[in-house]
Amino acid sequence: MSNKVYCIGCGVEIQSEDQNKQGYLPKSVVEKSIDGNLVCKRCFRLKNYNEVSDVQLGAEDFYQLIKTLSKKDALIVKVVDIFDFSGSWIEDVVDIVGNNKDIVLVANKLDLLPKSVKQNKVKQWLFKMLKAKGIKVKDILLISAIKNQGVEEAASRIDELRNGKDVYIVGATNVGKSTFINKLIELTTGDKNVITTSHFPGTTLGMIEIPLDRATSIYDTPGIILDYDIAHYLDAQSLKLVMPKKEIKARVFQLNAEQSLFFGGMARMDFVEGERQSFTLYASNLVEIHRTKLSNADALFEKHLGTLLKPPFEDNISIFNNQVKKSFTIDSRKMDIVISGLGWITVNSDSGCKIDIHVPEEIEVFVRESII
Ligand code: GDP
Numbered sequence: 001m002s003n004k005v006y007c008i009g010c011g012v013e014i015q016s017e018d019q020n021k022q023g024y025l026p027k028s029v030v031e032k033s034i035d036g037n038l039v040c041k042r043c044f045r046l047k048n049y050n051e052v053s054d055v056q057l058g059a060e061d062f063y064q065l066i067k068t069l070s071k072k073d074a075l076i077v078k079v080v081d082i083f084d085f086s087g088s089w090i091e092d093v094v095d096i097v098g099n100n101k102d103i104v105l106v107a108n109k110l111d112l113l114p115k116s117v118k119q120n121k122v123k124q125w126l127f128k129m130l131k132a133k134g135i136k137v138k139d140i141l142l143i144s145a146i147k148n149q150g151v152e153e154a155a156s157r158i159d160e161l162r163n164g165k166d167v168y169i170v171g172a173t174n175v176g177k178s179t180f181i182n183k184l185i186e187l188t189t190g191d192k193n194v195i196t197t198s199h200f201p202g203t204t205l206g207m208i209e210i211p212l213d214r215a216t217s218i219y220d221t222p223g224i225i226l227d228y229d230i231a232h233y234l235d236a237q238s239l240k241l242v243m244p245k246k247e248i249k250a251r252v253f254q255l256n257a258e259q260s261l262f263f264g265g266m267a268r269m270d271f272v273e274g275e276r277q278s279f280t281l282y283a284s285n286l287v288e289i290h291r292t293k294l295s296n297a298d299a300l301f302e303k304h305l306g307t308l309l310k311p312p313f314e315d316n317i318s319i320f321n322n323q324v325k326k327s328f329t330i331d332s333r334k335m336d337i338v339i340s341g342l343g344w345i346t347v348n349s350d351s352g353c354k355i356d357i358h359v360p361e362e363i364e365v366f367v368r369e370s371i372i
Pocket of ligand 1: 053054108109110111112143144145146147171172173174175176177178179180223244245246
């Protein structure tokens with residue numbers, strides 16, 4: 001017989017299996033409870049430390065959440081990781097929410113882009129990318145939540161744009177949504193303990209509610225796990241290397257056709273056809289790049305995945321030993337080939353070139369106009 005228990009804070013079912021998912025509470029705490037009045041870890045942190053932490057949602061729950069949001073008269077603030085900016089999930093959200101909703105894009109982790117990159121250029125680039133996809137946003141705000149850069153400006157712009165309405169903050173896991181919201185909490189409430197969790201009718205989602213005034217609030221929503229993002233398949237040790245912490249240093253390679261570059265053992269770029277040219281790699285500085293002849297690449301991969309070619313590490317290869325080839329023809333200057341969650345390669349080709357990217361099938365790879 002199963003005995004379901006629910007968090008008295010947010011109303012979600014208590015579980016002890018996965019601490020990244022909602023309703024988590026260690027088994028030992030659940031067992032020690034006398035009256036059965038349990039508070040999940042997320043609500044506990046909120047109540048005691050005034051701090052939000054992310055919980056993850058699968059795609060289905062996420063779409064349910066977005067659908068619910070589409071019926072609200074509210075401002076939607078979408079947080080993205082500028083380093084890992086992928087078009088498709090934004091398109092998905094706009095498909096569901098509709099283009100007549102008020103959306104603000106907050107692009108976080110500005111600190112990771114090389115300092116030489118001008119903020120205005122990044123903003124224009126983002127507007128252009130969204131426009132090309134037919135997505136309208138009220139504004140794009142560039143911030144570094146961790147460095148507290150642009151956060152105050154973002155807060156006052158959001159306040160202006162919300163026009164007295166509620167604000168819902170959405171974002172994939174790991175984009176820095178919690179870090180951003182915790183900074184907003186500091187700005188909005190000081191250290192007063194006024195944040196609560198609220199039950200979202202019709203769903204099983206626990207939302208965090210930060211009151212803005214008597215009538216309106218900011219709501220923190222759970223983050224979606226992007227299953228086309230490399231980060232989703234890496235263990236903690238690998239993630240530490242792959243998720244950049246510091247400003248990314250561009251790495252430039254002059255290659256002849258039929259040469260290959262390995263991103264650890266996670267992905268490989270083959271320069272299949274074209275004149276000798278430069279390729280600029282943007283990925284965490286801790287990801288090692290190995291260069292080899294295309295004719296040696298398969299053998300090298302087979303022999304050294306998890307050892308020389310890491311991450312992933314030997315004991316947790318996950319999906320990486322099963323890679324497929326995704327082919328791209330680049331015929332204009334300054335294009336980025338993006339490998340979701342890992343980084344991108346800027347191809348600066350005068351004469352065009354053919355590139356193959358080897359990655360697990362699940363990982364999204366796409367071409368865009370260069371950000372830098
Ligand atoms: P959430 O899952 O979206 O709530 O993301 P978190 O706020 O938990 O942050 C995920 C990771 O990104 C953590 O390792 C943070 O330290 C890091 N992070 C958050 N904001 C920034 C930022 O502005 N710059 C950088 N470089 N890292 C950030």
